[in-house]
Amino acid sequence: MILPTLIFILVAGGVLSWVVERWHPGSAKWVALATAGIELVLTIWLWLQSASAMALPAHGGWLAEIRAEWIPRFGVSFHLAMDGISLILVVLTAFLGVVSVACSWTEIQERAGFFYFNLLWTLAGAVGVFLALDLFLFFFFWELMLVPMYFMIAIWGHEKRQYASIKFFIFTEGSGLFMLVAILALVFIHYGSTGVLTFDYFELLNTAMSPSTELWIMLGFFIAFAVKTPIVPFHTWLPDAHTEAPTAGSVILAGVLLKTGAYGLLRFVVPLFPQAAGYFAPVAMALGAIGILYGAFLAFAQTDFKRLVAYTSVSHLGFAVVGIFAWNPWSLGGAVMQMIAHGISTGALFVIAGILQERTHTRDMRRFGGVWGVMPRLAAMGLFFAIAALGLPGMGNFVGEFLVLMGLSRVNSVLASVAAVAFVTSVVYGLALVQKIFHGENTHGWQLHDLSGREMATLYSMAAITLWLGLYPQPVLDTAALAIDGPRNIATGQYHSGAE
């Protein structure tokens, strides 16, 4: 029962904060904070529990599962299950939920009830995506999280919010429809060969189909996940959406929503279509490597703080894509690590951008300079996370990128060396960011008050996690490894015969 509870808490909390705001203006954020906090406590408790549960050999990698009939006509069931990867991503979602409530504390004054409703419902949709093991249910949550996110951008966003929100919605929903068609095609092929109409993940694994059919159906899934992850050239919605969203929206987008795309590649694309993914892996890895470099180059050219961070996401998620399609224990562990570390460090950079924007009402880096003098604490945190993003050893991102490169070099050493260039380019944009904003003369005469206690608590906890991930990543890798073993057993044999 714990799995539906995880979703229900967020749904109920969202409704409650909307209702409560009507009676007592100003109370919605407390409700939202409590909801996200309870969610975080629950998920961490689950993680601690799982550590002992996983010691048991016979659990098959699945920590919890629930299944109920939903639409029997189509063989659709309400099937949720949690393994290590979903667990880690749900913990990340809950943590970033708390962070995003904290960073909206003073930023969101207008219509706060509806804001927190949307925030919590987006999180509920994301948790549903990470837990759903029925393809219909997965798609249901996949689409469901878009609507509240759309509202967050469209109502509380910045100058070009209408354009950005509609673009975001059309890209993700449009590509999602291709996935729906692919899901249905898969289900009907399965129905044709077995006579069972079902959307269940486990039953659809190992569906027999001709190679060309498999490739087409896989592409339907791939395009939806490629837009969300994002993989170049499907990334163009991302800089706009990240830049125009309110701080919490950017944090959730970068930290959680992008992960749903990578998660989909990991959970569905390769295990369901091992052979097609095998043929396609070189293309996907090449796209990932292009994304790594392209994102880094474009990030360097930006003058808008949030846009810069948005492009670094393209670059960082490129590592996750490459890691997933290289499909060996190192690269997969690295991809999961990269997803988590990117969620924290990029989230923190967006929080910093939000703090600066709240005080100065600009994100234009040409108008900053000399912020170190007036906001030393913020500047220190800015430096810390810029360095984390550029992959300094000792921080989480380094572990992820390193493992991915290690795994990739076993599959394709040329691509590995191309991707390794990113260690240079990311230094360039990371340091340029620090240089332009924090160093130099304070020519605009900014008089800003430094971080408040709430902001410090947020950023320090994120910094602590980044360090923990960098110095002692084993718990995360262990949890993920157990889960990765499952799909690997299913997929490896066929996958590698296709890839090599």
Next chain:
Amino acid sequence: MILTHSDLLVLLPLIIVAASAVSGMLVAGFYRRSQPVMVLTLLGLIISLAALPLAASFGPRQVTPLLILDNYALFYMGLIFAATFVVTVLCYRYFGGRESHHEALYILLLLAALGGAVLVASSHFASLLLGLELLSVSLFALIAYPRSAERPLEAGIKYLILAGFSSAFLLFGMALIYAQLGTMQFARIGALPAVFTQGLDAYGLAGLALILVGAGFKLALVPFHMWTPDVYEGAPAPISAFIATVSKGAMLAMLLRYFVTADAHQSQSVVMALSLVAIVTILAGNLLALRQDNIKRILAYSSIAQLGYLLVGFLAFGAMAVEAVAYYLAAYFITMLGAFGVVTVLSRGMPEQDSDMLTDYAGLFWRRPWLAGVLTAMLLSLAGIPLTMGFIGKFYVLAAAIGESLWLLVIVLVVGSAMGLYYYLRIIAVMCAYGPEAASGPGTPAVPASLAESVTLALLALLLIGLGVSPGQFIHVLETTVAHLT
């Protein structure tokens, strides 16, 4: 032909509606107030809805060669009567409430509903035409009901001329088919040995094409859609809802019955033509909606596109297709009634122009959150977003089409839906606007919604979400009743 006792019982829903129309006229003759006639109308609709299960227990039954009352027909009658009920409620305040004298309106609505009901139960060209004319003639009067205003009159005349033309096409087509096959009964046409497989001769094919043209006008399929935006814009908002739902739904249900029982889908050329029409309809409907600034026009183009999606489900034929069309139509009825219902509630009422410009909706979320919430739910359902019936409906149609491997249509549907998001979101974005963007909002003070209107809209929204979240029960009903076309 002698009608037996149980024949009459099966016909009860139709008889009740006809009887309430007649008694409405009598009441209006003695007591010229709109309230009693409206109450009588609602009562008649409720009783005939209640009579549907009774009729179902005696069916399926062929009553005279003209009408067949099977579960399929009864389901669509239920939809039509329920939609008419909602439209009646929406009309009351809009047309002036207690003070006004618009009894004729309700009688016309009842007659139009009767026409729609005959249409879905028809199994013969004669009853088809009868139902269609009953529906169309009532609609001419309904559209131009505010006869002192310019736009409704223009819309009424436009509809009159085009509906007249389409009936002529239909009639000519029927005559040609009769000339070749010698029967006007759907089932007999289907039973003729391999009429469609061997191919009709030029007359028969021309007849079928003419019937499709006539139906295409009614369904506003591209390229027969030109009248739709003008008529929807000009007609009073609740009447637009009626045209969008009852008139189109009845025609589509009839057409599907005709195609399935007459085995017309065996004919390659017919299927080709319909596929082409579906593709053009989806693309044109969505493209033309993109740049509209009038919400009624947007809904008009959206309804064109929705009919295109329905046609994709239609073209899958088979049991799944019949279910998919039934579910999608139910979803479409609820969303269109809800969307036009919000437009009605926001409008001041009959002599004045409807509040249908996009600017009238600026910042609606913050002025009237409930209304804006209902409209948002309806628009998201039209866009096919989860939690709403529209999502399940689109899923159903896609499932039916993919089950039959109609890949081209599926891709067009997906592309069309992606385009459609833009104009639905545009309305939602306008409603969310605040600050200077919302300042261009209406200068006239808002009219409060009547209790009946609020309850109706709330029920529609609840139904939309309830059946979108747990459609299992409803789908089961569809599976056991509607899918068995006899």
